[in-house]
Amino acid sequence: MGDEFHSVKTLSLKKCSGMKSLSIKNYNLKDIELQNCATLKSVCINSPNLELFLYRGRDLRPCEIEFGICKKLESVILIGVKINNMMFSDCNKTFPLIKLLTLSCFDERCINISSNSLDILALCKFKACVDINVDAPNLTWFGYNGSTLPSLNMKFPLLDEVRIELHANRYKKRGATWYSRLIKILESLKHAKKLVFYTNSEKNIIIPNEFRDTFVPPFVEMDTIAVRTFYKTRNFVDLFDGMLWICPRVKNLVLRSNYWVSLELVHEELTGDSSCSLCTAHPFRCWRHSVKRFDLNDEKEESKKKTMSYLMENLKMVERDALEFVALE
Numbered sequence: 001m002g003d004e005f006h007s008v009k010t011l012s013l014k015k016c017s018g019m020k021s022l023s024i025k026n027y028n029l030k031d032i033e034l035q036n037c038a039t040l041k042s043v044c045i046n047s048p049n050l051e052l053f054l055y056r057g058r059d060l061r062p063c064e065i066e067f068g069i070c071k072k073l074e075s076v077i078l079i080g081v082k083i084n085n086m087m088f089s090d091c092n093k094t095f096p097l098i099k100l101l102t103l104s105c106f107d108e109r110c111i112n113i114s115s116n117s118l119d120i121l122a123l124c125k126f127k128a129c130v131d132i133n134v135d136a137p138n139l140t141w142f143g144y145n146g147s148t149l150p151s152l153n154m155k156f157p158l159l160d161e162v163r164i165e166l167h168a169n170r171y172k173k174r175g176a177t178w179y180s181r182l183i184k185i186l187e188s189l190k191h192a193k194k195l196v197f198y199t200n201s202e203k204n205i206i207i208p209n210e211f212r213d214t215f216v217p218p219f220v221e222m223d224t225i226a227v228r229t230f231y232k233t234r235n236f237v238d239l240f241d242g243m244l245w246i247c248p249r250v251k252n253l254v255l256r257s258n259y260w261v262s263l264e265l266v267h268e269e270l271t272g273d274s275s276c277s278l279c280t281a282h283p284f285r286c287w288r289h290s291v292k293r294f295d296l297n298d299e300k301e302e303s304k305k306k307t308m309s310y311l312m313e314n315l316k317m318v319e320r321d322a323l324e325f326v327a328l329e
């Protein structure tokens with residue numbers, strides 16, 4: 001497809017079957033969207049003014065995409081594409097204006113992304129464990145979605161929000177490797193203001209008690225942790241406990257399954273602490289020592305009672321006067 005249509009700014013092909021390869025050379029196109037063109041095997045783009053490129057295909061038949069000179073690209077969404085490990089390894093040269101990148105379906109065992117302009121990065125549908133190296137100092141939003149956990153090597157100092165979606169097979173064994181990898185990922189996201197988990201099982205995200213002495217909680221502080229689970233629940237005690245371990249100074253916890261609850265916590269400066277069997281192994285004290293007051297929002301009476309008694313019992317365990325909290329409830 002050459003440069004015959006001078007005034008056309010957008011090219012959108014949906015469910016066009018029969019094409020095996022597509023080569024686009026055009027100086028004016030700003031948006032290209034190719035969706036569900038099932039027979040496409042390769043696409044070559046040379047459009048120096050292109051700002052948005054979206055390809056959505058089937059993961060089972062990934063398409064090869066070759067970018068020529070596309071230095072104005074701001075948004076790239078590739079779903080069902082054979083990702084080349086080097087495709088985004090030097091975006092400052094190849095795509096100096098890129099702001100949004102969504103990638104899914106990897107054949108490679110490793111992916112490298114480097115960009116100073118990237119603002120939003122979403123990595124989706126990971127089934128195999130991939131090494132991900134990201135150097136994107138200005139990223140404000142990061143999302144990961146998969147049935148396994150990657151080995152993540154990155155630092156995002158300006159991150160606002162992180163969204164981690166885990167849909168592991170329910171028979172999958174989650175042992176020390178799973179949890180140490182989870183903690184390593186969370187550690188690299190520790191500058192985020194908000195963490196959102198989506199999960200099909202709380203086992204994916206709650207560090208079991210047997211590992212809590214050997215691992216260090218990945219976050220000290222965070223504004224908000226939200227968890228959305230895809231199963232029915234009667235109470236959220238285990239999730240509260242798990243999230244308070246992951247981040248002892250979290251200010252807001254919002255949990256949602258068939259109903260939702262929230263817990264707002266106010267912490268105070270810690271005074272010298274005695275030996276707490278729950279956190280002596282860690283460099284900072286657990287939430288039980290710092291929480292000054294809390295506000296639990298739960299419309300279900302039974303579930304609210306369970307969370308309240310969990311909180312009270314835990315405060316008593318470190319000899320906090322639970323009565324002062326009752327008065328504030």
Ligand SMILES: [Zn+2]
Nearest residue numbers: 276278279286
């Ligand atoms: Zn403690």
